[in-house]
Amino acid sequence: MEQLNGWFTDLLSDNTIFTANTLGFYWGGFVTTVQLVFLSLVIGMILAVPLAIGRGSKRRWIKLPIYAYTYVFRGTPLLIQLYLVYYGVVFFEGIQDSIFWVVFKQAFFPALIAFTLNTAAYTTEIFHGAIKNTAKGEIEAARAYGMSRKLMMRRIILPSAFRRALPAYGNEVIFMLHASAVASVVTIMDLTGAAYYVYARFYAPFDAFIFVALIYLCLTFGIMFVFRKLEKRLLAHLRPRGA
Amino acid sequence: MIDLQGYGPRLLEGAMVTIELAVLSLILAVILGLLTASAKLSRNRLIHGIGTLYTTLVRGVPDLVLMMLLFYGGQIGINMLTDQLYYAFDIDIFININAFVAGVITIGLIFGAYMGETFRGAFQAVEEGQMEAARAYGMSPLLAFRRVRFPLMMRHALPGIGNNWMVLLKTTALVSIIGLTDMVRVAAEATKATHEPFLFMIPVAMIYLLIATLSEWGFAKLTKRYNTGFGESSEWNN
Numbered sequence: 001m002e003q004l005n006g007w008f009t010d011l012l013s014d015n016t017i018f019t020a021n022t023l024g025f026y027w028g029g030f031v032t033t034v035q036l037v038f039l040s041l042v043i044g045m046i047l048a049v050p051l052a053i054g055r056g057s058k059r060r061w062i063k064l065p066i067y068a069y070t071y072v073f074r075g076t077p078l079l080i081q082l083y084l085v086y087y088g089v090v091f092f093e094g095i096q097d098s099i100f101w102v103v104f105k106q107a108f109f110p111a112l113i114a115f116t117l118n119t120a121a122y123t124t125e126i127f128h129g130a131i132k133n134t135a136k137g138e139i140e141a142a143r144a145y146g147m148s149r150k151l152m153m154r155r156i157i158l159p160s161a162f163r164r165a166l167p168a169y170g171n172e173v174i175f176m177l178h179a180s181a182v183a184s185v186v187t188i189m190d191l192t193g194a195a196y197y198v199y200a201r202f203y204a205p206f207d208a209f210i211f212v213a214l215i216y217l218c219l220t221f222g223i224m225f226v227f228r229k230l231e232k233r234l235l236a237h238l239r240p241r242g243a
Numbered sequence: 244m245i246d247l248q249g250y251g252p253r254l255l256e257g258a259m260v261t262i263e264l265a266v267l268s269l270i271l272a273v274i275l276g277l278l279t280a281s282a283k284l285s286r287n288r289l290i291h292g293i294g295t296l297y298t299t300l301v302r303g304v305p306d307l308v309l310m311m312l313l314f315y316g317g318q319i320g321i322n323m324l325t326d327q328l329y330y331a332f333d334i335d336i337f338i339n340i341n342a343f344v345a346g347v348i349t350i351g352l353i354f355g356a357y358m359g360e361t362f363r364g365a366f367q368a369v370e371e372g373q374m375e376a377a378r379a380y381g382m383s384p385l386l387a388f389r390r391v392r393f394p395l396m397m398r399h400a401l402p403g404i405g406n407n408w409m410v411l412l413k414t415t416a417l418v419s420i421i422g423l424t425d426m427v428r429v430a431a432e433a434t435k436a437t438h439e440p441f442l443f444m445i446p447v448a449m450i451y452l453l454i455a456t457l458s459e460w461g462f463a464k465l466t467k468r469y470n471t472g473f474g475e476s477s478e479w480n481n
Binding site for chain 1: 420456
């Protein structure tokens with residue numbers, strides 16, 4: 001550790017911008033970005049599964065509100081949704097006196113809510129499309145086995161739909177990572193926020209933003225790699241058999 | 244009628260800025276996209292490499308970071324360039340980057356990469372036989388491109404262009420962060436001044452939804468037009 005530290009100090013010794021201090025900022029931003037994106041994706045996915053099933057329902061009072069939700073959240077910029085939640089959260093009667101205020105007065109949670117609602121809308125549409133495209137034969141086979149609708153959904157339709165949704169969902173994950181950059185607007189020190197801070201402090205736009213762009217690029221490639229591996233594993237049955 | 248507390252006209256001006264910005268960057272993006280697609284389809288390895296580098300870099304980095312880099316860095320870069328010109332050739336010019344132009348260039352540059360991917364796929368989807376037929380009719384390469392390859396390519400590219408346009412439209416909201424007075428910025432300023440986020444943000448969201456709905460309708464019309472002659476299925480199923 002001592003050695004590593006020494007090596008690190010040597011490396012940074014003749015660098016005026018990327019000192020241990022600013023790198024610490026970038027690291028903090030990295031952690032915030034990853035937390036924000038990961039949490040919103042997980043919660044968004046949990047919300048999206050029932051919504052996607054409801055979106056395909058025959059009952060109009062279930063189907064239409066969900067369609068309206070996805071239409072509005074996919075048709076407006078995330079920045080506006082973020083502003084609405086961030087500035088609008090105080091309008092909930094009595095939230096400032098409740099125990100939740102400790103959480104909500106930080107910018108992180110309004111941002112998390114906005115991001116979650118946004119990604120849930122996109123994910124709902126992705127899953128809905130995948131469920132709709134389930135092969136007729138799979139459903140007929142399930143029916144022939146005498147499965148109830150619930151069992152069929154759980155054992156046949158959803159597993160098969162999730163696999164088909166994987167490539168589109170991978171794009172959504174990358175989209176979310178990139179969209180999360182707007183969090184810096186509401187005082188969150190995410191990666192972009194850290195880069196902006198370094199830019200403003202040293203007036204060095206190229207160093208500050210190119211460095212952060214490279215971090216985002218690495219993250220994007222990492223996500224792409226993971227999803228490609230997953231697709232290879234989970235969609236193995238759809239690949240043509242090798243000679 | 245809702246009382247916008249005197250911000251109504253400014254919101255409308257902002258909406259015009261948003262629309263102008265979106266349309267101008269779309270035009271730039273389509274031109275860049277066509278260039279990128281031809282670069283990526285080129286057999287020259289250097290040109291192909293440049294095209295791939297451009298699309299990979301732009302699609303791997305958040306729009307906002309690219310925008311900040313080009314907007315905050317662009318002025319410094321141009322100043323450095325003009326300084327060099329002054330020292331080397333004694334040419335004294337001063338170029339000031341206007342926020343609107345910077346916005347159009349950045350968004351155009353970002354979506355040029357996405358358009359490039361769309362057009363590349365669409366060009367590859369055109370059957371070679373169609374072009375052979377055009378050549379057999381003695382069409383010049385330019386005429387064959389204009390009358391055969393381009394309209395056939397558009398049929399495959401239109402859904403992608405439509406998607407890109409919807410994303411582009413929403414991306415224009417980001418220019419409010421780097422200081423351009425579009426409708427989001429007006430709404431954000433009004434919100435900070437009056438503490439009424441819903442009063443200003445919801446109308447702005449409605450304008451975005453309206454533009455999105457109108458363009459969806461427009462793209463449906465265009466799709467129908469470019470699908471002419473591709474069987475009754477396209478007539479009946481859409």
